[in-house]
Amino acid sequence: MYQPREQFHSAHRFGIEFGGAVLSFERVADVLRRQWPLIVAAVCGSLMLVLIYLVLAKPMYTANARIMMDTRQTQVLDKDSGTNSALIDTGYVDSQVEVINSDDLILSVVRRLKLTQDPEFNGSNAGVVAVVIGKIMSLFDSGEPASQERIEHAVVERVQKNLRVERVLTTYVLSLSYRSENPDKAMKVANAIADAYIVGALEAKYQSTKRATEWLQQRSAELSEQASASDRAVQTFKAEHNIVGTSRGLMSEQQLSDLNTQLVQARAATAEAKARLDRIDGISDQDLAQPTVTDALNNTVITRLRAQYLDLQAQYSDWSKRYGKTHLAAVNLANKMEELRKNIADEVRRIADAYRSDYEIAKSREASLEKNVKDLVAQAGHTGQAEVKLRDLESAADTYRNLYNNFLEKLQSATQNQSFPLSEARLISTATKPDRKSSPKTVLALVGGLVGGLCLGFGAAFARELLSDVLRTPGEVEEELGVKCLGILPDIGPARQMPKARALAPLAGRDAGNANGAIARYVVDHPFSRFAETLRNIKVSIDVARLNREIKVIGIVSSLPKEGKTTVAANFGHLTALTGHRTLLIDGDLHTRSLTRELAPNAKTGLIEALTDPSSFGYHIQRSKETGLDFLPSVVASRMVNSADVMASKALADLLAMVREDYDYIVIDLAPVMPVADSKAVSFLIDAMVYVIEWGNTTRSALQESVSGSEILQKKLIGAVLNRADPKMLKRIEAYKGKHHNSYYVEHA
Structure with a gap:
């Protein structure tokens, strides 16, 4: 199932x-x-x-030099430096990597070593690929001869391409590696870049110290004047606006904070009063004697009145039953009940008036507080603007004062270091000539x-x-359908047949002797092939199932056309007939009638005529002289519109009931499940079905959709078979079975 x-x-x-x-x-x-x-x-x-x-x-050689950021050299004049001040920021070390890779530093090395005249750098000794690329790129150039600056820039880019500078782990050491086709040249360029970096660092520090000293002197004088002017501006502004600072700020700010708190509370009280008023207005239209109304109000007067009302209501009900509703006592009780209902209504209106009064009071208080807040906000705006200006003045005064102090200190330090510049970098490993290629x-x-x-x-x-959404192994078939996979049928198409394959022997003297006919009786020509043995396995599975229930009518079905179900049905019919069993093969695909075209292309009558007159069934049978297989073709002039009705008709049921007495196996080649409904319509007449799945082509989605669409088809499935499997692929898939697994098969006669 x-x-x-x-x-x-x-x-x-x-x-x-x-x-x-x-x-x-x-x-x-x-x-x-x-x-x-x-x-x-x-x-x-x-x-x-x-x-x-x-x-x-091309083989490349790499020379390596190492530079260290030595902070101890800069501590000669720094008397107050300690352990922490001697540390260099890691970002500074990483920045030096970019300095070494900079265009200016590399350009100085190019000019010093005259690399523009070296064939390795100027491109005069380039390979075939580089020459071709250069010719192509020249098509997009202006055509003018390259200037000296452009040539130098190209050489700089080539040097940067072969240069690699990186920090060694978390140390202050920089590793400088240069690759070249010549080991001597790699060593020379690496050392030249390292020397250029050390000299450039010294020169840069001297020039920066000199410029800093000159600028600091000028800037210190300006900052001194600006700091004094800022202090005077602060004092003048405070006097003009009468601003006196306190620990809690201005009085207007304190009042505004308190009013905001009161406003929030007033809004909450207004919302609460509005909710009570809406509730009393909502229940005023209801029956005021109902418990939901009195419980919602939770009023002692209404509760007492309702209790009296309930007592009278009970008494009224009792007296009405005894004396009738028109009795004077009952009428008096009804009047009293009505009076109590009016009293309850009056009490509800009184409560509503009280709630409405509370709501109006709350709204008035909220509006008053909002007005006071707006007045304070307007009043505080003028003072706040003055405070903003004051804070700006104070901030500017503090900034100028701090800047002046810092610049004065830096001026003294720069004056001392100007005549004694030291570099924080030193060369700790000079590049040597590499003795083996690096790449x-x-x-x-x-x-x-x-x-x-x-x-x-x-x-x-x-x-x-x-x-992939297709099926190739029995395990995948069993996983999708939940039924046993009865085997894998190899592809026996015309392209895989021997050139001298025997022609098809006629069925009743009228069979076609073509390639399709040879495929339809493949088990006859190749009785020891894997194809025939797999069909025997299907027959054995059916015979085992017949021990528990009657199985005579066997349907061969597939999800889609061209999956090989017709070939499987024809060969299965021949196989069962060869074993001595009375076998009837019926072409049940009234749409394509491919089985009839293969086995009895000249037939004039068949299934349709047999359904019209079941007693003349034997006149429409085509019998194979070699295997004894009886074949009932399908002959129709044109495609039938009501083919599903024909397959589900009582006439077919009567015909199958009649031939059950004469045959051991009745094999029906059914139409595909997905395109037409014939297989689903006839499934209740079938004892068991064998599902044909094209190996490596039928998708899981199509299989799931086909089988899940019919519950009867699911119950009738006895197994499935994979068809048209690639023999070469099967050898790889079944390699785990050993090299002797196929020794029993003889594929060619």
Whole structure:
């Protein structure tokens, strides 16, 4: 019976859920067996690219020099420096990396070593690829000859491309590496860049100290005047606006804070009074004697009146039953009850008037507070503007005063350091001539290519499997349908047949001797093939099921056309007939009649005529002389509109009931499930169904939609079979079965 894939898979073997599929160790092995050509192709392609790179790449040599940021040299004149002041910010060290890579520093090295005349840098000794790229890029240039500045800039870019400067871990050491085709040149350029950086640092520090001293002298005088003027401006402003500061600020600010608090409370009181008034107005229109009204008001007077009302109501009910509603006592009680209802209504109106008065008082108080707040805000605005101006003046005065003090201190320090500049960097490792090439690294490149190819291959293989929605293994079929997969039928299409395959023997002297006919009787020509053995497995499964229930009428069905169900039905009919069982094969696909075209293309009558007159059934049968298979074709002039009604008719039921007495197996080639409704219509007449699934083509979605659309079809399924499997792919998939697994099969006669 059909099971949802979630229920079927809940008891599956241990695996990892990924993307709706379960990746168990067995499934991974299956994926590798199926997709190993793709993995091998990816690895070979990756290694080929690596080999091409190794052949074309020029050997490069790397020279390394190291520079240290030495803070102790700058402490000679700093008498107050301690351990903390000697530390250099890590950002400063990283900034020096950019300084070494700067265009100006590299340009000084280019000019010093005259690298514009070196073929390695000016491009005169470039390879074929570089020459071609240069020719292409020249098409977009202006065509004017390159200037000296442009040539130098190109050489600077080439040097920067081969230069690598980085910080060594978390130390103050910079590693300077330069790559070149010549080891001597690599050493010379690396040392030249290191020397240029040390000299440039000294020169830059001297010039900056000199400029700083001159600027500090001028700026200190200006700041002294600005600080004095700012202090005078603060005092003058306070006197003009009569501003006196307190610990809690201005009086208007304190009053505004208190009024804001009172305003919030007044708004809450107004909302509460409005809610009570809305509630009393809402219940005024209701029956005031109801308990919901009195309970909502929670008023002792109303509660007492309602209690009296209930007592009178009970007494009135009792007397009305005894003496009638027109009795004087009953009438008096009704009048008293009405009077109590009026009293309750009067009390409710009194409460409503009280609530309305409270609401009006609360609104008045809220409006008064809002007016006071607005007045205070307007009043505080003028004072606040003066305070803003005062804070600006005080801030400016403090800033000028602090700046003046800082500049005065820096001026004294700069005056001392101007005549004694020291660099914080020193060369701790001079570059030496490299004795081995640094790139390309052959072993590392090959290992990387191998690992990259494997990763790419595995990724492509698993992506191809996980993204694929088709079925290729019995486990996948059982996972989707919840029924047994009865086997895998290899592809026996015309392209895979032997050139000298025997022609089809006629059925009753009228069979077609073409390739399709040979496929339809493949089990006759190849009785020991895997195809025939798989069909025997289907027959055995049906025979085992017949021990528990009667199974004679067997439907061969598929989800979509062209999945090979007709070929399976024809060969299964021949197989059962060859075993000595009385077998009837019926072409039940009234739309295409492909089985009739293969086995009896010249038939004039068939299933439709047999349904009209079941007693003449034998006149429409085509019998194979070689296998003894009886075939009932379908002959119609044009495609039938009511084919589903024909297949579900009582005439077909009577015909099947009649032929059950004469045949052991009745095999019906049914129409596909998804395009037409014929298979669903006739499913109640079928004892068992075999579902044909095209290997590597039928999607899970189509299979799920086909089977889940008919509950009867689900119950009648005895198993499924994968058809048209690629024999080469099957060998990879079933490699775990051993090399002797197919030794019993003889595919060619």
